[in-house]
Each structure stands twice: as structure tokens, then as C-alpha cells.
Amino acid sequence: MGISHRISRRKFLGTSAAAATALTFPLPAFAQAAARVVVIGGGFGGASCARALKQIDPKLQVTLVEPNKTFTACPFSNNVIAGLRSIEEQQFGYDKIAAGGVTVVAQAATGVDNAARTVTLADGTSLGYDRLVLSPGVDLRFDVLQGYDEAAAAKMPHAWKAGEQTLLLRKQLEAMDDGGVVVISAPANPFRCPPGPYERACLIAHYLKTKKPRSKLLILDAKDTFSKQRLFQNAWKELYPGMVEWVSLSQGGKVNAVDPATNTLITDFGNHTAKVANVIPPQRAGRIATSAGATDNTGWCAIDPVTFESKSAPNIHVIGDACLAGAMPKSAFSANSQAKVCAAAIATLLSGGTPTAPKLINTCYSLAAPGYGISVAGVYQPKNGVLADVEGAGGVSPADVPREFRAREADYAQSWFATITAEVFG
Amino acid sequence: MKTLSIILGVATIVASNLPVLAASVPPPGAASCSGCHSAGAAASVSRLYGRDAGEIVTAMTGFRDGSVPSTVMARIAKGFTDDELRAIAAWLAAQK
Numbered sequence: 396m397g398i399s400h401r402i403s404r405r406k407f408l409g410t411s412a413a414a415a416t417a418l419t420f421p422l423p424a425f426a427q428a429a430a431r432v433v434v435i436g437g438g439f440g441g442a443s444c445a446r447a448l449k450q451i452d453p454k455l456q457v458t459l460v461e462p463n464k465t466f467t468a469c470p471f472s473n474n475v476i477a478g479l480r481s482i483e484e485q486q487f488g489y490d491k492i493a494a495g496g497v498t499v500v501a502q503a504a505t506g507v508d509n510a511a512r513t514v515t516l517a518d519g520t521s522l523g524y525d526r527l528v529l530s531p532g533v534d535l536r537f538d539v540l541q542g543y544d545e546a547a548a549a550k551m552p553h554a555w556k557a558g559e560q561t562l563l564l565r566k567q568l569e570a571m572d573d574g575g576v577v578v579i580s581a582p583a584n585p586f587r588c589p590p591g592p593y594e595r596a597c598l599i600a601h602y603l604k605t606k607k608p609r610s611k612l613l614i615l616d617a618k619d620t621f622s623k624q625r626l627f628q629n630a631w632k633e634l635y636p637g638m639v640e641w642v643s644l645s646q647g648g649k650v651n652a653v654d655p656a657t658n659t660l661i662t663d664f665g666n667h668t669a670k671v672a673n674v675i676p677p678q679r680a681g682r683i684a685t686s687a688g689a690t691d692n693t694g695w696c697a698i699d700p701v702t703f704e705s706k707s708a709p710n711i712h713v714i715g716d717a718c719l720a721g722a723m724p725k726s727a728f729s730a731n732s733q734a735k736v737c738a739a740a741i742a743t744l745l746s747g748g749t750p751t752a753p754k755l756i757n758t759c760y761s762l763a764a765p766g767y768g769i770s771v772a773g774v775y776q777p778k779n780g781v782l783a784d785v786e787g788a789g790g791v792s793p794a795d796v797p798r799e800f801r802a803r804e805a806d807y808a809q810s811w812f813a814t815i816t817a818e819v820f821g
Numbered sequence: 822m823k824t825l826s827i828i829l830g831v832a833t834i835v836a837s838n839l840p841v842l843a844a845s846v847p848p849p850g851a852a853s854c855s856g857c858h859s860a861g862a863a864a865s866v867s868r869l870y871g872r873d874a875g876e877i878v879t880a881m882t883g884f885r886d887g888s889v890p891s892t893v894m895a896r897i898a899k900g901f902t903d904d905e906l907r908a909i910a911a912w913l914a915a916q917k
């Protein structure tokens with residue numbers, strides 16, 4: 396990086412250079428000037444947190460750093476892949492967030508200097524903070540499955556970040572002849588959206604059943620169990636008999652390498668050549684978290700379960716997929732719940748208070764077919780330093796219920812997407 | 822009644838130190854509700870902000886003991902004590 400010239404937020408907003416110079420020294424939290432909170436990542440966690448901070452204490456100076464002008468949401472993107480929904484319905488902007496008093500900076504954060512309490516941006520300028528929130532989501536690991544790098548992803552899409560990759564997988568399915576084999580490779584835990592690969596299998600199977608009924612779908616899994624397993628397996632049997640096959644870790648499902656030239660997935664037990672290969676690789680916290688000193692040797696961020704403050708980088712809070720949230724799954728619902736708890740904790744800390752133990756909720760819906768919804772829910776609280784399940788609560792939808800129950804859960808899924816995106820971006 | 826006065830007692834102490842925040846920092850669990858129960862929800866999903874606190878508590882205890890049928894709410898309600906539900910309901914009722 397070239398010469399990085401540090402500027403204060405006030406200069407950034409265009410006031411006099413003299414005032415800016417005075418403000419380049421880090422502000423103590425109790426100074427008369429409003430405390431500065433910078434949030435990196437304008438997805439479900441970060442955008443929720445920036446808004447919640449402003450709502451709890453309108454005096455806070457809140458800056459949201461996000462390079463994309465348009466956010467493309469992953470939840471319901473499996474419907475786009477199956478041709479049931481347009482990508483535009485997944486897309487949201489930041490105008491309303493900015494109108495609410497959050498300063499939205501359309502740049503990537505390239506570095507964090509937590510000693511100086513500054514964030515460096517792609518254009519070389521920097522932002523000072525009293526508290527920093529990281530919600531950068533996941534980075535896909537291109538160093539684990541042999542042969543699976545970014546170039547390979549253009550041939551064997553992951554579609555685990557919504558946008559171009561979602562549309563690429565959609566196009567490949569459309570171009571496939573009837574009778575082709577689609578392979579999904581699912582990673583070991585932890586990863587973004589634990590039920591996601593299996594919902595995807597359902598909705599791709601729905602597309603195949605409708606349009607290309609002689610085709611097959613194979614799931615190669617690096618695990619022996621997965622989220623909502625019984626419900627998904629029942630749905631495969633009931634809705635897509637003979638079409639979906641799941642190969643577990645112990646049956647040789649773990650993909651170790653791929654060959655994009657031939658669309659081949661390689662396991663210890665043999666090779667599978669696909670007409671369409673969807674490779675969901677292992678993941679880690681977005682790399683800015685490492686620059687901030689917030690990741691541990693797993694590649695994820697250990698946090699305090701009351702405040703979401705990093706265990707290794709004081710004053711930095713990590714929420715959403717990037718953090719190790721104990722029993723909470725990596726979901727948009729979790730990221731939004733965590734964002735609101737984290738915002739309240741930060742506001743309390745900045746005003747000299749002590750945050751009290753929170754409770755958080757998660758509910759993840761999946762669609763096994765249009766009008767057929769299933770869910771997993773949980774309630775969480777800090778216990779022995781991590782977020783643990785509240786015993787007796789949570790669990791998955793019942794196994795034996797009439798289709799009307801599934802239809803209601805499918806409606807609730809749609810309704811959830813509408814409310815969450817309205818709360819975060821609307 | 823006893824619990825209520827304890828909750829109010831705590832709120833008063835906090836309020837004297839942190840006037841701005843005491844009004845808006847939600848009690849444990851309350852912040853999660855709006856993920857589903859806010860503007861834009863389907864007609865079948867109840868809005869909770871500004872709703873009568875007693876109605877919210879009655880619904881939640883009904884979901885919890887199964888006397889009110891639900892899809893997901895029983896699984897969520899089981900994660901909260903009576904005191905927690907009362908605090909959540911009071912906070913939701915006070916929101917706009």
C-alpha cells in the first residue's frame with residue numbers, strides 16, 4: 396500500500412482541516428464529542444447493527460463500510476437457482492440506512508490498526524473509531540480442496556455468496572440435458588447456513604422433477620449428520636423419490652479434490668463426474684477479521700457471549716457468520732439477533748455501563764418445495780463463556796404433520812424474508 | 822406483582838445513571854422478535870410493537886404450555902421464564 400494519509404471522520408465529512416488535525420488523536424469514550432462506531436460489512440449483521448446503534452443512541456457517530464452499492468441476499472437465493480424467483484428480489488440498497496443518519500462509505504476496509512483505532516479503506520484514507528464492529532461474513536477457502544480455486548469456481552460454482560455465482564449455477568442447470576447428474580459437495584462444520592446445501596438439493600430436485608425428470612442429484616458430504624436431517628430425508632423420499640442420493644462422510648462423501656476441466660469431484664472412495672457441479676467449499680471469517688487480529692487458528696473469531704467483543708482484540712466486536720457464536724448457527728436471523736444485542740452492549744459500554752447477559756433467538760426456515768416449509772429454532776444464552784442452547788427450548792418442525800402445517804411454515808418463511816430485509820434495509 | 826416491582830426497581834436505578842439508554846435497551850430476548858414480527862409481515866404473523874403487554878404474555882404462555890397451537894412459537898416460548906416474558910412484553914408494548 397502507498398502512503399496512507401490518515402484523516403478524521405470530520406474532515407471526511409468536509410469540515411475544516413484545522414478541526415480535523417485536532418481530532419486525529421483517538422477520542423476517549425467519555426469525551427464530550429459523540430463516540431465513533433465503525434461497522435465493517437453491510438450485510439445482515441453489519442447493516443442491522445449500524446441501524447440499531449443509531450436507534451439506541453442517535454448521538455453516536457456510526458459509519459458503515461461496505462464496498463457494494465447493492466447487497467444481494469443469500470436467503471431465498473436457492474429459489475433463484477431453481478428458477479422460482481428473480482435475483483432482483485434478492486437485492487437491496489443502502490439509501491434508507493444513510494437517511495437514518497448512518498454514514499455509509501462505499502469502500503472495502505483493507506486493514507485495521509487496533510492500537511491506533513483506525514480502519515484503512517481501499518482508497519488509502521482511514522477512519523478512527525472508539526468501537527469497531529466486524530460483520531464481514533465468510534471468505535470461501537480456495538486452499539483446502541485441491542484444484543478448487545477462484546478460476547475453478549467459474550466452472551464449478553459455489554453459489555455460496557449470492558449474485559453472479561447464483562446465476563451461473565442457474566444457467567448451468569438450464570443448459571443441462573434431461574438425464575444429467577447434478578452433484579452438490581457440502582463442507583464439514585462450521586459453515587454458513589447449515590441447512591442451506593440440503594434446501595438447495597430440494598429446490599434443484601424440484602426443478603429437475605418439473606423440467607428434466609430423468610436427471611439425478613447426488614450430495615457428497617463431508618459430514619455424517621446435518622441440520623433438519625430427518626425432515627429433509629423424508630422430503631426427498633416423499634417429493635423426489637429415486638432422484639436425490641446423499642453420500643455421507645463414512646460412505647465416502649468427502650470431496651478432497653476437483654478437476655474443473657472434466658467437472659470431476661474426487662473422494663477417497665472414487666471419482667464422480669457431474670454435468671453440473673456445485674462445490675460448497677470450507678469457509679472462514681472474512682479476511683479483514685484477521686487483519687484486525689480477531690481470528691483464532693480456526694479462521695473464525697472467538698467472542699465474549701455478552702458483548703460480542705473479540706477475545707483477542709479489545710474494542711472490536713464480531714457478529715454474524717464471522718464469529719464463533721457457540722450453539723447459534725451461522726444464519727441471517729442469527730446475525731440480525733446478534734447485531735441488536737451487540738449494538739445495545741456497545742451503547743451501554745460507551746456510556747460507562749455494564750451490559751447484562753442477553754438471550755438470543757434463531758429461526759431458520761428451509762423450503763423442501765414451493766409451499767413446503769420446515770424450520771429449526773433455538774434460544775441461546777451465555778453459559779461458561781459461550782452462547783449455549785437454553786435447555787428445553789428450540790428444535791425442528793415435527794416429523795409427522797399434515798401438509799397444511801408445511802404450507803404455513805412456507806408462508807412464514809416468505810414473511811420472514813420480507814420482515815428481516817425491511818428491518819435491515821427498508 | 823412482586824417481580825414486577827423488582828423489574829421496575831432495577832429500571833429506576835439504571836435510568837438514573839443512563840437516562841437515554843434505559844428507555845431503549847431491550848430486556849433479554851426482546852430484540853430478536855422483530856426479525857419476524859415487524860412491518861412487512863404476512864397477515865398471519867402478529868405485529869408486536871405497541872401491542873398490549875398482557876396479550877403478549879398470555880399468547881406466549883399459551884404457546885409454551887401447548888394450549889395455544891403453533892408451528893415455531895412453542896419452541897421459542899420454552900426458552901423464557903415468566904419474568905422474562907413479562908419484561909419482553911412490557912418492552913414490546915412500549916415500542917412504536
Ligand SMILES: Cc1cc2nc3c(=O)[nH]c(=O)nc-3n(C[C@H](O)[C@H](O)[C@H](O)COP(=O)(O)OP(=O)(O)OC[C@H]3O[C@@H](n4cnc5c(N)ncnc54)[C@H](O)[C@@H]3O)c2cc1C
Nearest residue numbers: 436438439440469470504531532588715716725726727728
Ligand atoms: C444459499 C444460502 C441460503 C441461505 N438461507 C438462509 C435462510 O433462509 N435464513 C437465514 O437466516 N440465513 C440464510 N443464509 C445465511 C445468511 O446468508 C448468512 O448467515 C448471513 O448473510 C450472515 O450475515 P453476515 O453479516 O455475517 O454476512 P453477510 O450478510 O454476507 O454480509 C457481509 C458483508 O460484508 C462485506 N464485507 C466483507 N469484507 C469487507 C471489507 N473488508 N470491507 C467492507 N465490507 C466487507 C460484504 O461485501 C458483505 O456485504 C443462507 C446462506 C446461503 C449461502
